[in-house]
Amino acid sequence: MRYHRALLPTLKEAPSDATSASHVLLTRAGYVRRVGAGIYSFLPLGLRTLRNIERIVREEMDRAGAQEVLLPALLPSEYFKETGRWDLFGDTLLRLKDRKGGDYHLGPTHEEIITDLARREIRSYRDLPKNLYQVQAKFRDEPRPRGGLLRGREFIMKDAYSFDVDETRAFESYEAMRQAYVRIFDRMGLDYRLVSADSGAMGGSKSAEFQVLVQSGEDFIAACPSCEFAANLEVASPPAPAPGSPAADLPAPEKVHTPGHGSIEAVAGFLGASPRQFLKSLVYLAGKELVLVIVRGDHDVNELKLARALGVDEVFLASAADVVQATGAQVGFAGPVGFSGRVVIDPDAAAVDDGITGANETDYHLRHVRFGRDFQAEVQPVRMVMAGDPCPSCGAALAIYRGIEGGHIFVLGTHYTAQMNAMYLDEQGNERPIVMGCYGIGISRLVAAIVEQHNDDNGIRWPAAVAPYPVHIVQLGTSQEVVDAVARLEQELTAAGLEPLVDDRDERPGVKFKDADLIGLPLRITVGERGLKDGNVELKPRTEPNPKNAQAVPLADATRVVVAELRALTGPRANAGSP
RNA sequence: CGGGGCGUAGCGCAGUUUGGUAGCGCGCACGGUUCGGGUCCGUGAGGUCGGCAGUUCGAAUCUGCCCGCCCCGACCA
Numbered sequence A: 001m002r003y004h005r006a007l008l009p010t011l012k013e014a015p016s017d018a019t020s021a022s023h024v025l026l027t028r029a030g031y032v033r034r035v036g037a038g039i040y041s042f043l044p045l046g047l048r049t050l051r052n053i054e055r056i057v058r059e060e061m062d063r064a065g066a067q068e069v070l071l072p073a074l075l076p077s078e079y080f081k082e083t084g085r086w087d088l089f090g091d092t093l094l095r096l097k098d099r100k101g102g103d104y105h106l107g108p109t110h111e112e113i114i115t116d117l118a119r120r121e122i123r124s125y126r127d128l129p130k131n132l133y134q135v136q137a138k139f140r141d142e143p144r145p146r147g148g149l150l151r152g153r154e155f156i157m158k159d160a161y162s163f164d165v166d167e168t169r170a171f172e173s174y175e176a177m178r179q180a181y182v183r184i185f186d187r188m189g190l191d192y193r194l195v196s197a198d199s200g201a202m203g204g205s206k207s208a209e210f211q212v213l214v215q216s217g218e219d220f221i222a223a224c225p226s227c228e229f230a231a232n233l234e235v236a237s238p239p240a241p242a243p244g245s246p247a248a249d250l251p252a253p254e255k256v257h258t259p260g261h262g263s264i265e266a267v268a269g270f271l272g273a274s275p276r277q278f279l280k281s282l283v284y285l286a287g288k289e290l291v292l293v294i295v296r297g298d299h300d301v302n303e304l305k306l307a308r309a310l311g312v313d314e315v316f317l318a319s320a321a322d323v324v325q326a327t328g329a330q331v332g333f334a335g336p337v338g339f340s341g342r343v344v345i346d347p348d349a350a351a352v353d354d355g356i357t358g359a360n361e362t363d364y365h366l367r368h369v370r371f372g373r374d375f376q377a378e379v380q381p382v383r384m385v386m387a388g389d390p391c392p393s394c395g396a397a398l399a400i401y402r403g404i405e406g407g408h409i410f411v412l413g414t415h416y417t418a419q420m421n422a423m424y425l426d427e428q429g430n431e432r433p434i435v436m437g438c439y440g441i442g443i444s445r446l447v448a449a450i451v452e453q454h455n456d457d458n459g460i461r462w463p464a465a466v467a468p469y470p471v472h473i474v475q476l477g478t479s480q481e482v483v484d485a486v487a488r489l490e491q492e493l494t495a496a497g498l499e500p501l502v503d504d505r506d507e508r509p510g511v512k513f514k515d516a517d518l519i520g521l522p523l524r525i526t527v528g529e530r531g532l533k534d535g536n537v538e539l540k541p542r543t544e545p546n547p548k549n550a551q552a553v554p555l556a557d558a559t560r561v562v563v564a565e566l567r568a569l570t571g572p573r574a575n576a577g578s579p
Numbered sequence B: 001c002g003g004g005g006c007g008u009a010g011c012g013c014a015g016u017u018u019g020g021u022a023g024c025g026c027g028c029a030c031g032g033u034u035c036g037g038g039u040c041c042g043u044g045a046g047g048u049c050g051g052c053a054g055u056u057c058g059a060a061u062c063u064g065c066c067c068g069c070c071c072c073g074a075c076c077a
Helices: A020-026 A044-063 A078-083 A111-121 A169-185 A262-272 A303-310 A320-327 A415-419 A443-453 A478-495 A511-518 A555-569
Strands: A032-036 A040-041 A074-076 A094-097 A103-106 A130-139 A154-164 A192-196 A206-213 A219-223 A228-234 A252-257 A280-286 A289-296 A316-317 A342-345 A357-361 A364-369 A399-413 A423-425 A431-432 A434-443 A471-475 A501-503 A521-526 A538-543 A553-554
Touching: A020 A032, A020 A443, A040 A044, A044 A130, A044 A169, A044 A443, A074 A169, A078 A111, A094 A206, A103 A501, A111 A130, A111 A154, A111 A415, A111 A434, A130 A169, A154 A169, A154 A443, A169 A192, A169 A206, A169 A399, A206 A219, A206 A228, A206 A443, A252 A280, A252 A357, A252 A555, A262 A364, A262 A431, A280 A303, A280 A320, A289 A471, A303 A316, A303 A342, A342 A399, A342 A478, A357 A415, A399 A443, A415 A434, A431 A443, A471 A478, A471 A511, A478 A521, A478 A555, A501 A538, A553 A555
Parallel strands: A192 A228, A289 A342, A471 A501, A471 A521
Antiparallel strands: A032 A040, A074 A103, A094 A103, A130 A154, A154 A434, A192 A206, A206 A399, A219 A228, A219 A399, A252 A364, A280 A289, A280 A316, A357 A364, A399 A434, A423 A431, A521 A538, A538 A553
16 A cells, blocks of 8 residues: 555654544554544445454354344334333433334434344254354434444444254353454453353353453452462452451440541551551441441442342442431441341451441541450441452462453343243254343454553554554655655565555655654565665564664565565564563 | 533634734745755735624623533432
């Protein structure tokens, strides 16, 4: 591709609304343009990158035995009404009416549509298994689109749906998809973790997320630096506390005046104590009940676990007024001693031998408080895992990462097929529901996720497997010698299947180098009179920061060397970065 | 939905407090200059100041309503 013919509008300054690294760089380097909140156009380079990701996904899906279909984005409401998701999705569903006033929506996901296809076309165990996938735009009216391509309202997604005769077979399909996903994410040069997820709302029985580790990620992941363990922070279980040896002579609780010191830090500073000695007491609203929840002072409550422990869907931190009503004191002075309602305590807090906690009286705390002696409570693990907790599988200290969900694999069971009456006849002639799985990959999101992991101060550094072009030729000057050398290189590389981007613009060298770094193609070849004097061109991988380390290569050998370099770059996980 | 902020040329911003001529940088066009890491000089084009209504002799600036966008939170099969 000749630069002077390409639509490749690079910018010195990023639009002010761009926050994440990927958003800034993809915009500045001319890959995407924003059309509306969470809505983007892909420019030629952006589309080529997207296509490369799609190609890898298709290759691995096909290799795993899946077949591609294309389902509509515009959907009549009847399908989602059938499963109740017309209402469940709420405002996230982008709804519209046709000219006759009929209800339609744009598809946020396609379980119903594919299940409808299955119930019409799959009748017998002989028709199973099947795995169907599609790549297309999905629409969700997100409450808050953000991070450019990371969370959009229109986005490109690959989703696959497997259909099997029973759970055992469904798990086999799931496992095949898991392996395909590992290959996909490896090939794209992503640093990611496979984390077990919460299958709650989908009614599924097994699921895992492929979390790409990036600073701007929305999810928190507890992962082990020395083994494969990783879990969503929400579902990770903290280790049981080491049993302590309680002091025999702990004095009775003593009220201390702590005027104006409500937070743990403030009281700890005031009393010269460690947060670990505190019984952090929080009032939660669970349904209509106010519950006092106690975790150790340096811990945080895991609200998902708390809700489960209390048997409700959701819990909310009580309002200040509710706290006053429940404890008789201002916020900051709640405690379990003398509290009349339900009390839940985390095992780590229960193990605190000589604790400090609120006195349920404004401006007063209690010290020398011990669970069991001074108050009673239900012991339930309700704290969040934190960095430094031991890994449950190998014991090393866990680290907390931020991640963005790049893929999600799911065994759905018969959740949709039973509701929609998608049945098959087994060998005995019995009618049974088809067992489903679903498997998504956020294709457009991965464009951004890859950039999040592969960039430096100067721009993008594409892994070779997804780069829009493999080679960036920087033509310096317009002498016949240079022009001829560039033309020769372009021709040879194209013949080798490696079409280069050729910067033939009438620009100063500095401009061309800056743009080449910004655009981020894996290899750069500089062709100028200086090198050609000795018959050489200069080759530099984008990952090499120092231009002086460019490799002088005889023009006649350049194509061969490029081919070899790229082969090295596209090896398995060759481009894997670190978080 | 709660809290905060923004909307002025293609992009980044000043001007709004205290009403009166709409400005700067980048980019763009033209001329010259320069030419291996975003040259330098000059000339020029380009703006319904988010929209509507109001106050006023006069509104980017004051008032009201509306729209859009960004950030934090809530939310996120």
